[in-house]
Amino acid sequence: MEIIETILNTLYFFYDCLPILAEGLKITLISSVSSFALGLLIGSVVALLRVTKIKFLHYFLTAYVEIIRGTPLLVQLLFIFYGVPIVLGIKMPSLIVGIVSIGICTGAYQSEMIRSGIQSIPSGQIEASQALGMTKWQTMRYIVLPQALRMVIPTLINEFIMVTKDTSQLMVIAIPELTRRASWIVYRTFKPFEVFGLVGAMYFAMAYVASRASKYIENKYRIRGLIR
Amino acid sequence: MSFLRRAKGISTTAIVAIIAVIVVVAGLAWYFTLPPPGPPLTGIARIKEKGTLVVGVDVYPPWVSVTEEGQFEGFDIDVLKEVADALGVEFVAKEVIWETIIPSLLAKEIDVIASALSILPERSEQILYTVPYYEVTLAFVVRADEVGLYETTEDFTEKNVGAQAGTTGWDLAQLLYGGAGTNILDFTTIIDLLLALEGETIDVGIFDTPTARYYCEEEPGKFAVAFTHKTHALLPDLYAYAVRPEDGDLAKVINTVIVEMMASGELTDLMEEWGVTP
Numbered sequence: 001m002e003i004i005e006t007i008l009n010t011l012y013f014f015y016d017c018l019p020i021l022a023e024g025l026k027i028t029l030i031s032s033v034s035s036f037a038l039g040l041l042i043g044s045v046v047a048l049l050r051v052t053k054i055k056f057l058h059y060f061l062t063a064y065v066e067i068i069r070g071t072p073l074l075v076q077l078l079f080i081f082y083g084v085p086i087v088l089g090i091k092m093p094s095l096i097v098g099i100v101s102i103g104i105c106t107g108a109y110q111s112e113m114i115r116s117g118i119q120s121i122p123s124g125q126i127e128a129s130q131a132l133g134m135t136k137w138q139t140m141r142y143i144v145l146p147q148a149l150r151m152v153i154p155t156l157i158n159e160f161i162m163v164t165k166d167t168s169q170l171m172v173i174a175i176p177e178l179t180r181r182a183s184w185i186v187y188r189t190f191k192p193f194e195v196f197g198l199v200g201a202m203y204f205a206m207a208y209v210a211s212r213a214s215k216y217i218e219n220k221y222r223i224r225g226l227i228r
Numbered sequence: 229m230s231f232l233r234r235a236k237g238i239s240t241t242a243i244v245a246i247i248a249v250i251v252v253v254a255g256l257a258w259y260f261t262l263p264p265p266g267p268p269l270t271g272i273a274r275i276k277e278k279g280t281l282v283v284g285v286d287v288y289p290p291w292v293s294v295t296e297e298g299q300f301e302g303f304d305i306d307v308l309k310e311v312a313d314a315l316g317v318e319f320v321a322k323e324v325i326w327e328t329i330i331p332s333l334l335a336k337e338i339d340v341i342a343s344a345l346s347i348l349p350e351r352s353e354q355i356l357y358t359v360p361y362y363e364v365t366l367a368f369v370v371r372a373d374e375v376g377l378y379e380t381t382e383d384f385t386e387k388n389v390g391a392q393a394g395t396t397g398w399d400l401a402q403l404l405y406g407g408a409g410t411n412i413l414d415f416t417t418i419i420d421l422l423l424a425l426e427g428e429t430i431d432v433g434i435f436d437t438p439t440a441r442y443y444c445e446e447e448p449g450k451f452a453v454a455f456t457h458k459t460h461a462l463l464p465d466l467y468a469y470a471v472r473p474e475d476g477d478l479a480k481v482i483n484t485v486i487v488e489m490m491a492s493g494e495l496t497d498l499m500e501e502w503g504v505t506p
Contacts, residue, residue: 082420086426094413135412174413174424175389183327184414187394190330190354 024181032164038103043110044160068108081173098170106163117148161207164191247500271477281312284324284338289442290502291344303502304342311485341470350403358471360466362377365456369433369438390421390430396459397434438504
């Protein structure tokens with residue numbers, strides 16, 4: 001049975017690939033989780049601050065979001081890792097630079113997601129809370145944010161999946177993450193179908209776990225009785 | 229689609245049936261006018277039948293480079309143009325990223341691999357090499373103002389080393405520094421490696437000497453070759469072209485062209501023209 005033999009050989013081959021790919025997977029996971037967390041931090045701060053009356057801050061944050069969203073992540077990575085050291089002479093350790101770059105990028109997108117969540121809370125609720133004598137901050141803390149954050153969980157998890165896939169672009173700044181290590185294996189074995197197929201399945205597994213986690217988080221933090 | 233049903237005349241079912249009939253008839257016509265099947269052509273017969281010699285290249289000057297108009301030029305291009313002339317077919321260069329160059333050859337997307345391909349045992353299980361045309365060493369490239377600081381490979385053990393995965397330079401870097409805990413960075417292209425060298429992200433780049441000398445001359449004052457090093461301890465590192473294993477007759481033609489060019493001195497002239505020291 002040739003098919004069975006081929007399948008078994010492919011499985012043995014996958015088993016041999018695993019040590020190298022595991023090293024890459026480690027870097028992929030570290031980068032995706034770190035940059036997403038950084039992006040969440042940046043995104044929340046930016047989202048809350050954009051309603052500020054300080055003109056300079058408002059324009060600066062809007063420019064940040066628009067510029068980051070308007071340029072490809074790849075261009076940002078290449079610009080920061082190759083361009084900045086030559087022109088400004090600042091040294092760039094690759095993994096930190098990679099994580100910070102992706103963090104800044106996803107931060108811009110996440111700030112828009114959080115901001116739209118905040119803005120979708122009906123203004124009637126805000127007016128009612130002010131009529132009750134709550135300050136802007138109290139309104140935010142007790143009325144707006146609890147609803148807004150719960151609403152944007154699925155969108156943010158989706159962004160996390162995008163970030164995980166985007167970490168594959170780190171290979172252009174000399175970071176040997178999962179996809180690059182797959183290339184290393186292909187260089188030696190000339191089996192792109194098997195290797196990249198396996199790696200694609202690994203990315204899919206990560207995305208699937210993330211989306212299941214999303215459902216779990218949504219359920220766990222659901223406000224019972226809240227009608228939306 | 230319901231609006232069609234209500235229209236007078238042709239019903240939806242009739243339209244679908246007519247389209248289906250047309251598709252089936254066209255399919256049968258196409259099938260029955262196919263050329264009679266036979267064993268698939270290989271080697272020279274296949275090249276002559278399609279009229280083109282497709283050469284897979286990865287930009288790696290001075291062997292292969294791209295002009296501003298997007299044309300390919302270089303030592304390998306010139307040699308393989310001679311081969312295409314000898315076969316009486318058109319020469320076509322196709323850019324392929326390095327890690328897919330062998331799968332592309334095997335998938336018949338290209339017919340010959342060019343671009344500074346070293347003869348390696350594991351590759352010869354998959355592809356058929358021609359006779360070698362050049363013996364190469366690896367250069368340790370540093371920033372021009374630091375060239376006096378480095379004399380042997382040990383001088384880099386505490387430094388950041390750059391190379392391109394999948395090349396002999398990478399293998400040498402792993403051999404010399406892999407166990408020593410030296411930081412070895414993998415770049416997807418040579419240009420990225422040189423940019424990182426200029427920006428001081430790495431202190432040395434290890435890659436083929438002719439290409440290293442090319443870039444040192446192209447960017448005067450930026451880079452310099454600290455020293456060169458043999459690729460393997462005992463065997464010479466040789467460049468050859470490569471074809472599919474079943475294209476033995478094509479390899480023979482390429483070999484003939486190379487040997488003739490060696491005998492007539494044309495190969496040496498070509499090397500001088502492209503700045504390759506023989």
